[in-house]
Amino acid sequence: MKLVFFNDNKLGLIKDNTVVDLSGLVGEINAPTPQDLINTVISEFDSRYRARFLLESESATGIPIKDVNIHAPLPKPGQIVAMAANYLENGALSEPRPINAFFKSPESVIGNGETVVIPPVPATIFHHEAELGIVIGKVAENVPADQAEKHIFGYVNFIDVSARGLGGVSFYWGKSWDTFGPMGPYLVTADEIEDDQNLQVKLWVNNQLRQDYNTSDMGHKIPRIIEWASSIVRLEPGDIVICGTNHQGLGAVQDGDSVEIETEGLGKLQVSVRDNLKRAWPASVDKEIGDRVAGRN
Amino acid sequence: MKLVFFNEFNLGVVKGQDVVDISEAVKNIPRVGPGDLMSRLIERFDDYRAAIEALVSTGSGVPIDSVRLRAPLPKPGKILCMAGNYLENGTLTEPRPINGFLKNRNAVIGDGDTVILPPAPVTIFHHEAEAGLVIGKKASKVKAADAYDYIFGYTNVIDVSARGLGPEGMDAFFMGKSWHSFAPIGPYLVTAEEVPDPQDMHIQLWVNGDIRQDYSTSDMGHKIPETIEWASSIATLNPGDVLFLGTNHQGLGSLQDGDQVEMGIEGLGRIHLNINENLKREWARGVDRSVADRIAGR
Numbered sequence: 001m002k003l004v005f006f007n008d009n010k011l012g013l014i015k016d017n018t019v020v021d022l023s024g025l026v027g028e029i030n031a032p033t034p035q036d037l038i039n040t041v042i043s044e045f046d047s048r049y050r051a052r053f054l055l056e057s058e059s060a061t062g063i064p065i066k067d068v069n070i071h072a073p074l075p076k077p078g079q080i081v082a083m084a085a086n087y088l089e090n091g092a093l094s095e096p097r098p099i100n101a102f103f104k105s106p107e108s109v110i111g112n113g114e115t116v117v118i119p120p121v122p123a124t125i126f127h128h129e130a131e132l133g134i135v136i137g138k139v140a141e142n143v144p145a146d147q148a149e150k151h152i153f154g155y156v157n158f159i160d161v162s163a164r165g166l167g168g169v170s171f172y173w174g175k176s177w178d179t180f181g182p183m184g185p186y187l188v189t190a191d192e193i194e195d196d197q198n199l200q201v202k203l204w205v206n207n208q209l210r211q212d213y214n215t216s217d218m219g220h221k222i223p224r225i226i227e228w229a230s231s232i233v234r235l236e237p238g239d240i241v242i243c244g245t246n247h248q249g250l251g252a253v254q255d256g257d258s259v260e261i262e263t264e265g266l267g268k269l270q271v272s273v274r275d276n277l278k279r280a281w282p283a284s285v286d287k288e289i290g291d292r293v294a295g296r297n
Numbered sequence: 298m299k300l301v302f303f304n305e306f307n308l309g310v311v312k313g314q315d316v317v318d319i320s321e322a323v324k325n326i327p328r329v330g331p332g333d334l335m336s337r338l339i340e341r342f343d344d345y346r347a348a349i350e351a352l353v354s355t356g357s358g359v360p361i362d363s364v365r366l367r368a369p370l371p372k373p374g375k376i377l378c379m380a381g382n383y384l385e386n387g388t389l390t391e392p393r394p395i396n397g398f399l400k401n402r403n404a405v406i407g408d409g410d411t412v413i414l415p416p417a418p419v420t421i422f423h424h425e426a427e428a429g430l431v432i433g434k435k436a437s438k439v440k441a442a443d444a445y446d447y448i449f450g451y452t453n454v455i456d457v458s459a460r461g462l463g464p465e466g467m468d469a470f471f472m473g474k475s476w477h478s479f480a481p482i483g484p485y486l487v488t489a490e491e492v493p494d495p496q497d498m499h500i501q502l503w504v505n506g507d508i509r510q511d512y513s514t515s516d517m518g519h520k521i522p523e524t525i526e527w528a529s530s531i532a533t534l535n536p537g538d539v540l541f542l543g544t545n546h547q548g549l550g551s552l553q554d555g556d557q558v559e560m561g562i563e564g565l566g567r568i569h570l571n572i573n574e575n576l577k578r579e580w581a582r583g584v585d586r587s588v589a590d591r592i593a594g595r
Contacts, residue, residue: 032327032337078372079402084467098464101471103399105375105532119530141477171468172377172397176532178437231415232476234403 018062039238072111073187086244092294096219102171108181118275124165129245130203133158148226211249252281302367306331315358332372336537368407369486382543392518401475420461425544426502429454441522510548551580
């Protein structure tokens with residue numbers, strides 16, 4: 001199932017090329033915010049909502065997707081845990097780098113059709129990092145790897161927009177700017193994804209393919225990520241863990257760019273980029289960072 | 298006003314030696330639970346202050362020492378911690394480059410709770426006593442000159458820290474700072490008007506009755522207005538978000554199994570914590586001179 005928020009934050013699901021309005025089925029949920037709503041839907045999905053949504057979907061007539069505004073499916077996740085440098089860089093690295101992560105601000109999230117605003121700070125460059133996002137389905141605390149799968153509700157496309165060269169090695173400065181977390185368009189439930197370690201992730205800037213890699217190249221695999229992250233932080237329904245990026249193919253994002261990401265089975269997300277300073281960087285793959293992370297210089 | 302959660306996360310206000318339950322005054326605030334109630338009250342505080350004050354002035358409380366106090370912000374939207382933000386009793390001539398990190402919001406514990414030290418191969422676990430600043434209204438790209446308008450109040454916080462984990466040369470704050478139970482907050486959330494000078498708060502921390510940290514926020518490197526300007530230039534801050542303002546490392550020391558920790562800022566009450574560490578590792582007791590000297594550049 002592909003869940004979305006659309007128009008004035010109505011919950012819906014995708015049926016072919018339409019959106020089926022589910023808001024009548026979730027009005028019973030006590031939810032001050034859309035994120036609170038989706039958190040409850042996720043928590044009670046198997047026990048309550050999956051069957052109701054499917055039943056509604058069978059009988060309802062959807063609204064054509066092109067006629068609605070799609071918003072981020074997790075507008076303000078409780079926590080966004082982001083894995084750092086977690087790919088083998090197309091096999092260039094013989095083993096994963098030491099496991100590491102950081103938090104990205106929940107305020108960074110934007111959805112389909114929205115705009116990444118590049119801040120007027122002296123970064124050396126701003127990069128796109130296309131990533132697979134895992135959405136947590138039930139509370140995960142000290143979960144062993146062989147139980148990790150049970151805690152996954154679904155998946156989303158995620159771009160970990162990154163500012164380089166600020167504050168030394170500071171992830172807060174690098175990653176947590178407002179609008180630096182494009183996500184969506186849909187939240188795709190886990191049953192639709194046969195093998196999350198074999199998904200092609202693609203990212204285009206102005207229709208030019210930049211990133212094109214497979215999650216099979218991931219260093220620390222998803223079960224280990226959940227085991228490790230949940231040994232430190234309690235993960236809750238609606239939290240997101242983003243799995244890191246393959247740096248081969250990173251490039252600049254700059255004023256006027258249109259960026260698209262598509263992970264197999266997760267739909268295509270499009271966002272625009274604005275930089276009021278109109279700075280210009282090479283509009284192509286950044287070989288320097290690709291080589292550096294792969295240990296080639 | 299001193300706001301608290303007590304017993305089964307009843308919302309209360311401290312009145313002398315008592316706590317008055319104010320649940321009735323806030324009953325129509327939409328909330329998921331205690332985790333977000335305080336933040337939602339803060340967001341609407343001007344609308345609720347009079348009703349709360351009326352209830353407190355007429356209501357009878359129960360003695361504080363008869364209730365179980367809980368963290369006043371059990372699950373803040375964000376916890377943003379300032380890194381290396383003191384002049385170390387004036388040893389440093391200027392502040393270090395401004396920096397911060399996000400800390401696990403699910404790590405919050407309150408007065409009387411227990412910090413669980415994980416079985417990870419750390420070199421040491423440290424206490425970092427800090428002033429906690431609670432945001433009062435949505436803050437995005439705030440100018441330093443306006444920063445105090447965005448502060449709701451203050452609370453005691455301890456940025457419990459694990460050393461020696463994570464790749465060298467990288468930002469490894471996630472492994473250093475975000476373990477379960479590593480964010481003690483409380484006992485009260487004290488509204489800003491009760492703190493006469495936030496840049497002259499007196500912070501103290503004791504381990505098993507021995508004083509370890511004892512410093513003033515006057516030694517802060519990047520002052521509160523600059524901190525809010527910088528933090529809000531990057532991420533929008535919301536009502537109930539907590540800024541940990543950083544620690545003075547002179548006086549840091551180990552935490553280990555069985556320790557009893559007490560920490561307080563003048564006017565903000567005192568928080569008490571137990572320490573549990575299943576591996577029963579031992580470190581030198583007392584102040585850790587090596588971290589103090591290193592940060593102070595000695």
